[in-house]
Amino acid sequence: MYRKTEEQQMAVDSLRRFLDEKLEPEIRKYDDEVIPDEKFRDWAGQLSEFGLLTAPHPEEHGGYGMDWVTHLMLFEEVVYSSLDLAVPLLINVVAADLLIRLAPPELRDRYVPDLLSGKKFVSVGISEPDVGSDVAAVKTRAVRDGDHYVISGEKTWISSGRFADIFICTCRTEEGLSHILIDREEHGFETRDIKKIALNGQSTAQVFLNEVRVPVTNVIGDAGQALRQTLVVFERARCHMAVWGYAVGRRANDEAIKYSQERSQHGKQIAGHQLIADKIAVMATEIDAARLLTFRAAGMIDRGERCDKECAMAKWYGTEIAVNATRQAVQIHGGNGVTTDFIVERLAREAIIGPIPDGTTEIQKLLIARTLTGVQAFK
Numbered sequence: 001m002y003r004k005t006e007e008q009q010m011a012v013d014s015l016r017r018f019l020d021e022k023l024e025p026e027i028r029k030y031d032d033e034v035i036p037d038e039k040f041r042d043w044a045g046q047l048s049e050f051g052l053l054t055a056p057h058p059e060e061h062g063g064y065g066m067d068w069v070t071h072l073m074l075f076e077e078v079v080y081s082s083l084d085l086a087v088p089l090l091i092n093v094v095a096a097d098l099l100i101r102l103a104p105p106e107l108r109d110r111y112v113p114d115l116l117s118g119k120k121f122v123s124v125g126i127s128e129p130d131v132g133s134d135v136a137a138v139k140t141r142a143v144r145d146g147d148h149y150v151i152s153g154e155k156t157w158i159s160s161g162r163f164a165d166i167f168i169c170t171c172r173t174e175e176g177l178s179h180i181l182i183d184r185e186e187h188g189f190e191t192r193d194i195k196k197i198a199l200n201g202q203s204t205a206q207v208f209l210n211e212v213r214v215p216v217t218n219v220i221g222d223a224g225q226a227l228r229q230t231l232v233v234f235e236r237a238r239c240h241m242a243v244w245g246y247a248v249g250r251r252a253n254d255e256a257i258k259y260s261q262e263r264s265q266h267g268k269q270i271a272g273h274q275l276i277a278d279k280i281a282v283m284a285t286e287i288d289a290a291r292l293l294t295f296r297a298a299g300m301i302d303r304g305e306r307c308d309k310e311c312a313m314a315k316w317y318g319t320e321i322a323v324n325a326t327r328q329a330v331q332i333h334g335g336n337g338v339t340t341d342f343i344v345e346r347l348a349r350e351a352i353i354g355p356i357p358d359g360t361t362e363i364q365k366l367l368i369a370r371t372l373t374g375v376q377a378f379k
Contacts, residue, residue, distance in 0.1 A: 002295045008070050015050045015077050023047075024081040027201075032346070035201040037163040040088055044118025052078060052089055053096070053116045061100050061108070062116045068236070068298040072243050076291075079247035083350050084201030088121055088160045090240045095122040095168055098179070098233055102221035107181060111166060123164035125155035125207055126230065133363045134378075135230055140171040140209065142180055144216070149173065149180060151212045157357070161191045161205025168220065169209070175224030180214055187212050198349035231308065237358045238311040239298050242318030245354045246290035249325030252347045253283040256329040259336075270332070279328040287325065290318040309371040316364035319354035326351040 004012065023043060027035075048054055055071040057063025071093070079086040096115045099108050114120035131137045140153025151171055158164075167182040167189055182189055189212060191205040221229050257280060260271035270276050293314040300307035326348035330337035337344050355361045366377040 002069070002292060004073065008073055011051060011070065012073055012077060015047075015052075015074055018046075018050065019077060019081045023085075027082045027085060030084075030201050031340075032198070032200050034203075035084060040085070040121070040163060040202070041118060043085055044089060044092070044121075046118075047078065047085075047089065048116060048118045050074065053092055053118060056093065057096060057100060057112075057116060062113050067302045068239070069295050069302065072239060072294060072298050075240060076243050076247045076250075079244055080251050082201075083244065083248060084199055086244070087199065087202050088163075090237070090244075091124060091159050092116075092118070092122055094233055094236045094240070095124055095166075097236055098124075098168070098220060098229065099181075101232075102179075102229060103181070104217060107218060107220070111181070115166075120165040121160050121163055122166040122168060123158045123160045123205075123207070124233070125158050125167055125169045127155060127157045129154060129156055133359055135170065135227055136177070138170050138172055138177055140169065142169075142171040142173045142178065142214075144174060145213070147216055148213045149216060149218075151180065151182070151209045151214060153209050155207040155209070157194070158191070158205050158207050159357075160203055161207055162193050162203035164191075164203075167207060170226050170230065173219075173223050175222075177226035177230075178223045179220040179226045179229060181218040181220060182209075182212060182214055183218075187214050196353065198346065198353060234358060235297075235301060235307060235311045238315035238364075239294055239301070241354060241358050242290060242294040242297075242311075242314035245315075245318035245320070245322035245351070246287045246294070248347050248351050248354070249283065249287045249290070249322040252322075252326040252329035252344055252351070253280065253287060255342070255344050255347070256280060256283070256332040259333055259342075276332055279332060283321075283325045283328055286321040290314070290321050293317055309368050312359070312364040312367040315358065316355070316361045316368075319351075320361055322351040322354055 051064050052074055054063045055066040056068045059065040092115045096112050099112050115122055126135055142149040142151045165184050169180050169182055190208040194204045260276050261269055263270045297307050297310040297314045300310055329344040330348050333342055333344055336342050
């Protein structure tokens, strides 16, 4: 059912060659160091030509009109080369989808083209210091003042925060939770990067909003409907998170296979030892299973079907199997696996982050069980 079409295979192969020959050697120069903002814009612009930002969006808004399954096939290749680069692309794609579906035409037409071309980056702000998975508890407030909202609050764990040109903020208005677009140049907001165990090439930041004045016309969708709108955003984001997982796992398994073929112990390649072979086989099987779960969910998005359960399954399974795959890849490398001379130690650090964003593994399981039983975990 999910065998690549000839067109999909050509798109993936073309992108893979570009990443291998040009982009990944450039990215590796930075290792765990901060990647300059201008580099992100340059690389995003180049990748946009391969459909990374444009594939799933309608042609009338600058997209390629492809399906989400094809887009995720391309996204997998970028994650395989660099998760630091993939994360800002993920945010642009999901935010552009939100703007295309719900933003006023003037707002949509002003910002979507630059997001799809990689000229501008966007952040989406939900989490706060005291608010994680409980979106309904958001405290950031937007107070109406004539034709403007005055927004005050603090957001945290915001991807692309340092270099984002646009901030889509979930905040509390008199109607309830609303999405409001804040333009950094016009309205202003401050950020501070958060240092993590991995993914420090890109930006994860705190965002500070101190009486930021924004026109009421910058509300995305209907005021008071952000909670419902966020659930749709989560469907797209969780499919991307699943790809984060199994693409990192795939890279780890490929590195383990290569090492096991080159390394010999007790008179033979370690790939021939049964315990090593078992690890490689389990990794490969779990990666394929995660991909199939993700394509099922993405196919349902393409058909306009509700798929919160399927997206939750893909997200928790894809990110959790990556933790196991990278752990086993380090084990296969032995002592070399914990040195920075081999990429698997970095992959292990990246993988362990995956089960947390866009709803932890525990939250995903609660969502799945709620769908199956009809019983709410929370009041």
